[in-house]
Amino acid sequence: MFSFLKILARNLILGPSTDPFPHGETFTPEGLRGKIRFDASACVGCRMCEHVCAAGAIRIEETADKSGLEFVLWHNSCAFCGLCEHYCQTKAIRLTEDWHMAHRQEEKYGYVEKGVVGYVPCSRCGDPMVPVAPQLMKIAYRETNRDIEKLRDLCPDCRLKQSVGGR
Amino acid sequence: MKNMLKRIAKRSPWLYRINAGSCNGCDVELATTACIPRFDVERLGCKYCGSPKHADIVLVTGPLTARVKEKVLRLYAEIPDPKVTVAVGICPISGGVFRDSYAIEGPIDRYLPVDVNVPGCPPRPQAIIEGIAEAIEIWATRL
Numbered sequence: 239m240f241s242f243l244k245i246l247a248r249n250l251i252l253g254p255s256t257d258p259f260p261h262g263e264t265f266t267p268e269g270l271r272g273k274i275r276f277d278a279s280a281c282v283g284c285r286m287c288e289h290v291c292a293a294g295a296i297r298i299e300e301t302a303d304k305s306g307l308e309f310v311l312w313h314n315s316c317a318f319c320g321l322c323e324h325y326c327q328t329k330a331i332r333l334t335e336d337w338h339m340a341h342r343q344e345e346k347y348g349y350v351e352k353g354v355v356g357y358v359p360c361s362r363c364g365d366p367m368v369p370v371a372p373q374l375m376k377i378a379y380r381e382t383n384r385d386i387e388k389l390r391d392l393c394p395d396c397r398l399k400q401s402v403g404g405r
Numbered sequence: 406m407k408n409m410l411k412r413i414a415k416r417s418p419w420l421y422r423i424n425a426g427s428c429n430g431c432d433v434e435l436a437t438t439a440c441i442p443r444f445d446v447e448r449l450g451c452k453y454c455g456s457p458k459h460a461d462i463v464l465v466t467g468p469l470t471a472r473v474k475e476k477v478l479r480l481y482a483e484i485p486d487p488k489v490t491v492a493v494g495i496c497p498i499s500g501g502v503f504r505d506s507y508a509i510e511g512p513i514d515r516y517l518p519v520d521v522n523v524p525g526c527p528p529r530p531q532a533i534i535e536g537i538a539e540a541i542e543i544w545a546t547r548l
Contacts (some may be wrong), residue, residue, distance in 0.1 A: 254442075255442055255443055256442055256443060256444075256445050256448065257443050257444060257531070259531050259534060259535075260449075260531075260534055260535060260538050264531050270529075292502050293495065293501055293502045293504070293526075294504060312499070313524055314495060314498045314499045314522060314524045315495055315498075315499040315500075315501060315504070316495065316524070316526075317495060317501060317502055317526035318525065318526055319526075337525070337528070337529055337531065337532050338532070338535060339523065339524045339525060339528065339532055339535075340521060340522070340523045340528075340532060340533075340535040340536035340539050341521070341522055341539075342520065342521060342522075342539070342543075343514065343518075343519045343520055343521065343522060346498065346514075346519075346522055349522075349524070
């Protein structure tokens with residue numbers, strides 16, 4: 239009959255269970271999929287993220303002055319499925335735990351993550367190419383030596399010639 | 406008298422929820438935000454109301470499907486001015502994963518003036534509370 243007294247006493251001891259947010263700090267569970275961060279120095283321009291993006295939030299296009307590839311991700315279309323991070327070999331795309339996303343309508347189309355991967359000239363023929371990220375070299379060769387490092391700043395055609403011709 | 410009413414009304418905007426063809430994900434998060442003591446949106450002075458005629462802040466979920474478009478617009482017109490519109494989830498903001506579908510009439514800002522966007526699929530309760538707090542700020546300036 240007086241079981242509610244037990245509950246009352248327990249609630250008095252434990253205090254309120256309400257999260258203090260927005261007046262105070264809140265918790266964020268580990269591994270929460272939030273805003274996406276793009277690291278241009280690790281991107282190799284394979285466009286896998288653009289291909290797997292369920293919501294079509296990612297666009298990779300050549301910049302207007304043809305000096306590199308531009309990565310654009312619109313957060314207002316991103317479903318935080320994490321496929322881009324999963325398929326990104328060099329981990330250029332990472333999902334952060336930042337979930338503070340509410341914004342005014344004026345910022346709607348400016349709510350993007352951008353990055354430019356600038357082309358570098360091939361050391362043999364001088365043609366512009368997407369730079370090979372050190373992360374990719376590590377995946378492809380595990381350990382690099384001077385001979386392999388030489389291949390890094392060659393464009394695909396020159397790399398083929400170098401590996402087959404040996405010069 | 407009018408000033409006093411304004412001062413009081415600022416502190417207690419009433420919420421109204423429109424489902425414009427949502428998958429129910431955002432609606433569940435909205436229910437969580439309102440009903441579970443852990444998040445408790447009523448601390449901010451908000452209260453969910455059952456009639457659009459009492460509403461001050463409108464929360465819209467879903468990508469505005471062709472089937473509900475007319476009903477949503479009629480419902481929205483019933484809400485008295487001034488009102489603040491909050492788009493909850495990526496569907497009302499951009500169409501999300503349903504963008505370019507034949508059954509979608511498009512992002513809601515094509516038809517309704519939106520004030521605050523809360524992206525996410527669905528956004529977590531804290532993010533919704535953040536968006537509502539932003540909407541309350543706008544609400545205070547509109548009175």
